[in-house]
Amino acid sequence: MPMVLGQNQYGKAETRVVRVRRDTDRHEVKDLNVGVALSGDLSDTHFTGGNDKVLPTDTMKNTVFAFAREHGIDSAETYGICLARHFVESQPSITRARIRIEEYPWNRITSAPGRDRFVGADEIRHSFVRDGSETRTTEIVWEHGRVRVISGLKDLVVMNTTASEFRGYIKDRYTTLQEAYDRILATRVGARWRFSFDASAGASEPDWERSYAQVRRHLLEAFAETYSYSLQQSLYAMADRVLTHRHEVDEVRLSLPNKHHFLVDMERMGVENDREVYYAADRPYGLIEGTVHREGVTPLIPVD
Amino acid sequence: MPMVLGQNQYGKAETRVVRVRRDTDRHEVKDLNVGVALSGDLSDTHFTGGNDKVLPTDTMKNTVFAFAREHGIDSAETYGICLARHFVESQPSITRARIRIEEYPWNRITSAPGRDRFVGADEIRHSFVRDGSETRTTEIVWEHGRVRVISGLKDLVVMNTTASEFRGYIKDRYTTLQEAYDRILATRVGARWRFSFDASAGASEPDWERSYAQVRRHLLEAFAETYSYSLQQSLYAMADRVLTHRHEVDEVRLSLPNKHHFLVDMERMGVENDREVYYAADRPYGLIEGTVHREGVTPLIPVD
Amino acid sequence: MPMVLGQNQYGKAETRVVRVRRDTDRHEVKDLNVGVALSGDLSDTHFTGGNDKVLPTDTMKNTVFAFAREHGIDSAETYGICLARHFVESQPSITRARIRIEEYPWNRITSAPGRDRFVGADEIRHSFVRDGSETRTTEIVWEHGRVRVISGLKDLVVMNTTASEFRGYIKDRYTTLQEAYDRILATRVGARWRFSFDASAGASEPDWERSYAQVRRHLLEAFAETYSYSLQQSLYAMADRVLTHRHEVDEVRLSLPNKHHFLVDMERMGVENDREVYYAADRPYGLIEGTVHREGVTPLIPVD
Amino acid sequence: MPMVLGQNQYGKAETRVVRVRRDTDRHEVKDLNVGVALSGDLSDTHFTGGNDKVLPTDTMKNTVFAFAREHGIDSAETYGICLARHFVESQPSITRARIRIEEYPWNRITSAPGRDRFVGADEIRHSFVRDGSETRTTEIVWEHGRVRVISGLKDLVVMNTTASEFRGYIKDRYTTLQEAYDRILATRVGARWRFSFDASAGASEPDWERSYAQVRRHLLEAFAETYSYSLQQSLYAMADRVLTHRHEVDEVRLSLPNKHHFLVDMERMGVENDREVYYAADRPYGLIEGTVHREGVTPLIPVD
Structure with missing residues (x-):
């Protein structure tokens, strides 16, 4: 009895593209890590190794580079939509394209306060x-002529040194935790938010850069x-705040690891520790x- | 207009539990990394911080340790099922438990061939x-009295130094790849397979250890x-082979990154390279x- | 013939200590990763397992926490000197102490421009x-009553998008590189600098925080x-600049990986790429x- | 007052070279990560950017690949010596070469016991x-016509589940550790050993592969x-054993992190834990x- 091929996709992961704009003497940089995953009529290559419906992943990589030149990268979202549409519309065998992009932010190197100027006035503009x-x-998914955009961030580490409690919870046989009336609360925010925008409806794109900064x-x-x-x-408060203020966003999902900071018990060393020294676990x-x-x-x- | 709380879960990730069996003078070791995630009637803690339906994640950690003592760890699967059932059945507010386990294998240190014996005959039995x-x-999910078990492996790196081609693919404007008639094929296998076993049907558990070795x-x-x-x-060949030979498995999903090994072009250095020296990208x-x-x-x- | 015990050291690595100052309602945070390594008269524990001259590494960890409470952490350098001195002066068997510290910087969460105030005026002061x-x-080394302080930074990633060439180099049989008249120059700066300060001379400590910011x-x-x-x-220019401006520094060592950004050759795709799209290798x-x-x-x- | 240029070196790090031997129908694989660092008369490039004494790091990479083809890779040591000698002897400006190599071992995929044969008898020979x-x-250093070879291993993780104590140590004000009469001892062995071999003396090379296996x-x-x-x-026992049995080795340095396995205290949960369940920290x-x-x-x- 033959087995059934279920969901499958293939693509090129982690193409590291950097684009420099030199239109003015103040350069602009976009630094991206791009992943492409395509699905469609791909049974042949699984069953027999027949590749006549397979666009090579090497070609996807080339396309990622070429589109950065041909279409620019105004924002990762606009660029990703452009790539996703291309793969579906140019390849009859491909019905779905997913583009995932990580963007690494850069700041300009600025002259320190109290320092007159850089040696060359031009130079700071390219540093x-x-x-x-x-x-x-x-992440952009293009399928059946519709596009879905989910943007986000990861590894944003935050901490409150007070204004956090944890008490009133269930105590069962295995519970040994003491209730906390004043603790450190720290987390590494992972966030994803989905835009209501759908290209198929002919809607114009949101201002992706401003939206990101505000979220x-x-x-x-x-x-x-x-x-x-x-x-x-x-x-809940964080997600609710985003949805309340950003009307272009319909849905937010957060992943918040509790980066525990335990107050160090120094009693046996004869040292008092009044919410001052913590062990970061x-x-x-x-x-x-x-x-x-x-x-x-x-x-x-x-x-x- | 209030926002809606959708899917949510909470738990304790990455509890590192090591269990030693000392029943005989030949010790046995299980080395696991256990994650617990629970879902249920948890709206209060999101809306108001009311924790009376919240079992602390610290208690989950304690339970992971205590169950290793009270129930042992014959296999990660049996142990995980036991934990999942416990959280759902002991907590009225919890309707779903997901247990994820990584297991790190250990081999015995053996005496080298040609060496008579270890100094102490007992010692090798604990090394x-x-x-x-x-x-x-x-990964075990317990919900509505049903259990679903998906086991797997990751980071199994394999390589064939021949018997691999790639040709006959689509060429579009962005295609520059040369067809390959003899290439290295290497990948880092990520595999997951789902068992047909459902505890709720009163079925007995498969022999998890043997099943893993055979898959x-x-x-x-x-x-x-x-x-x-x-x-x-x-x-497809790999997944099909598993399903054909292992009747306890209903479904296999594989993730195969293509670890490219490019033949180094040494022509400009005047060196011929007949499928001998590769660059691992x-x-x-x-x-x-x-x-x-x-x-x-x-x-x-x-x-x- | 017995073998000789050469240089040896032991200690506790990676104690993660976080100290919160709550003196005013504007909290201050120091977030450190501390490593201790001690040397001295430690032959016995190597030869026979006799531990009567061994201060447990667990005690070093405790001391790291206790000193954060008893002496505070004005700067990592001052705190590290204090720890190093303690181990050598309090333990007759210990003649040398090396303290290594990594410090993770935190910024305050500030109210965005155009936003009147935080809901609670106090809160931003602890976030x-x-x-x-x-x-x-x-890194502080205390030995023979002398202290040596080498501070530094790592993972500071910088990029110039122009004003960099590379040409005029040796060409041998294996050279295929084309000369570059305008390239991206990017690196991940690893820097260490040694202070002339020696506590044994009764000198007062430099202003470590200001010195770091200026270097x-x-x-x-x-x-x-x-x-x-x-x-x-x-x-050379970077190190020379530091030495010229910071008289408290006697020596600088830099490690600069060349984070290659290769201009993508799109000629075969019929696309011109005038210093615009790069592959980050x-x-x-x-x-x-x-x-x-x-x-x-x-x-x-x-x-x- | 000008600053002084001290020790400096430059090179190409992490060239990933894989060599396949196809002499017989049983393929052989060497999988290396090679780093080159050269020193010599390099002041000009630091002071003025004059590169006429600089062999490009790109050429070093090419040489690493070409030598794998021209000289083969019988062992990482022989290959590294060959590379080091080349850079010093072919470049007048270079007086010292350091080659660092990591080698990743591969095993053959073997037919499972009880299985007659692979479908194709040839195939296993390339898998x-x-x-x-x-x-x-x-690590090979070639300087002044002399060569120094230091080989080693890292990330070899070992564990004894008994036969380890820790007691009789110093107790000071900050000591809270309980003495241990039976503990788990686990470590991640990092080892380096130096060979007495010096190529300049015209000595023949040791059997590097056998030496490694025996150490x-x-x-x-x-x-x-x-x-x-x-x-x-x-x-000490580990290093002494190597020196006693391997006469080609003159010196051993070990780095042993104590991978603590703490017995979980379950007393407050009413569970006894007799050296059975541990927390791996x-x-x-x-x-x-x-x-x-x-x-x-x-x-x-x-x-x-």
Whole structure:
């Protein structure tokens, strides 16, 4: 009895493309890591190795580079939509394209305050330092003439040194945790948010750059301002804040590992430790995940 | 207008538990990394921080350790099923438990051939060396009284130095790849397979240890024996081989990154290179993913 | 014939200590990873397992935490000197202590421009976001009553999009590289600098925090301002700039991996690429390392 | 006052070369990661960017590939010596070459017991599975016509489940550790050993492959057979064993992180835990390092 080929996809992962704009003497940089995954009528290559419906992954890589030149990279989202559409529309065997992009932010190297000028006035305009605070992400899926855009960020690490409690929880036979009335709350924010935008409806694209900056700001502010009784509560507050302020976003999913900071017990050393010295633990860690969305929309961000 | 809380889960990730059996003077070791994720009636903690339906993640960690003592770890699967059932059945607010386990294999340190004996005859029985070849995985989901077991492996790196071609593919404007009539084929196998076993039907558990060893063997053998015209073809052959030989498995999903080995062009150095010296590339890489399943079953292994 | 025990040291690596200052309602955070390594009269424990001259590494960990409470952490350097001195002066068997510290910088979460205020005026004073741009390091060695302080940074990634050439080099039989008249120059700066400060001379400590900020600034500015004919030239310029401006520093050693950005050749695709689209390569990479020091001083920063 | 250029070196790091031997129908594979670092008369490139004494790092990469073809790779050591000699002898400006190599071992994919044969009898002879247990290393330095070879291994993880104690140590004010009469002892062995071989003396090379296998065996056996009162004692026993049995080795340096396995205290859960369930901790960890050498030789393996 033959077996059935189910969902399958293939593509080129992690093409590292850097584009420099030199239109003015103030250069601009986009630094991306691009993944392509295509699906369609691909049974032959699985069953017999017949490749006549297979666009090589090497060609996908070439296309990623060529499109950066031919279409530019105004934003990762616009560029990714352009790539996704291309693969589906140019290849009869391909019915679905998924483009995943990581973007690495760079800041300009600036002259320090109190320093008159750089030796060459031009030079600072082409000099950059990597901003390691977080990685920006986007995922575009083009299928049946529709496009779905889910952007996000990862590795944004935040901490509140107070204004966090954890108590009133279930105690069973295996519970030994002491209730906390004032703890450090720290997490490495992983966030994804889905735009209501659908290219097929002829809608114009949102301002992706501004939208990103604002969503990021709302996530940070909501985390900082929430007096937290549980990390779940902070999660909901952060997602709710984004949806309330950013109308282009329909759905937010957050993944918040609880980066535990344990107050070090120094009693046996005869040292008092009044919420001053903490041990930052690696593993195990709590992990809180959840989706918040507008009423009436169907949540589509994948659940791990 | 209030926002809607969608899918959510919380738990303790990466509890590193090692269990030693000392029943006989030949010790046995199980070395696991356990993740717990629970879902249920958890709206309160998101909306108000009310934790009276929240079992602390610290308690999950304690339970992971306590169950290793109270129930032992005959296999990661049996142990994980036991944990999943416990959380759902003991907590009214919890309706779904997912247990993910990584297992790190260890081999015994053996006396080298030609060496008479270890100084102390007992000692070798408690000495181990980590087998770094791959990581074994399992995921158990307990929900509505049903259990689903998906086991797997990751980071199993394999290579054929011949018996691989890639040609006859689509050439479009961006295609520059030369057809290959004899190439190295190498991949880092990521595999997941779903068992037909459902605890709720009162069925007895498969022999998890033997099943794992046999699935692994079939993956390796099918990779080695397949004359490959595409990595997709090797993927299907590997999954098909498992399903054909292991009746306890209903569905297999493979993720095969193409670890490119490019023949180094030395012509400009005046050196001929007849399939002898290769450059092992990191990024970008092809990525081939697919599910193969028995006819009539609904595939359930998540797609990335 | 017995073998000789040579250099040996033991200690506790990677104690993750976080200290919060709550003196005012504006909290301050220091986030460190501390390693201790001690040497001395330790032959017994190697030859017979006799531990009567061994301070447990667990005690070193405890001391790291206790000193954060008892002495505070004004700067990693001051704190590390304090720890190093303690181990040597309190343990007769210990003659040398090396303290290595990594420091992870945090920024305050600030209210966005155009936003009136945070909901609670207090809250922003305890909220932080990790600055992932680089890691600050220091190493203190206390031996024979003398202290040597080498501070540094790592993973500071910088890029010039022009003002870099590479030509005029040796061409031998194996050379295929084309000369470059305008290339991207990018590197991940690893820097270490040694202070002239020696506690044994009764000297007062430099202002470590200000010194770090200024050294970092000079490294960035010198990289940005140097029209570069080789990465070695940039290296010398950066180190020279630090020594010229910071009199508390006697010696600088830099490690500069050349993060190659190759212009993508699109000719075969019929696309022209005028210094616009680059491929950011991972491996292999050039690696340029060198020490620059004042005349008359003996360089002491270890060479890899 | 001008600054002084001290020790400097430059080279190409991490060239990933794979060589396949196809002389017989049973293929052989060598999988290496090669780093080159050269020193010499290189002041010009630092001071002015003049590159006329600079062999490009791209040429070093080409040479690594070409030599794999022209000279083969019988062992990493022989190949590395050949490369080091080449750079010094062919370039007047270069006086010192350091070659570092990591080697990744592969095993053949074998037919499982009980299975008659592979479908194609030839196929198994070209199929390999990566052996992830450890990485083999070597470092060759060629300078002033002399060669120094230091080989080693890293990431060899071993564990004894008994036969380890730790007691009788110093207790000071900060000591809280309980003495252990039966603990797990686990470590990730990092080892380097220096050969007495010097090419300049016209000596013939050792059998590098056999030497490696035997040193590895002695390290494992000595770890397993030593009843340990401290990890330092195990370190000395391991190094001493190698020197006693392998006359081609003059000096051994080991780095042994103590991979702590803490017995989980379940008393508050009402569960007894008699040396059965352990928590495998990540950080912090003890770190024991030491050199053992023959009498009369000068130890040369660098100390961290």
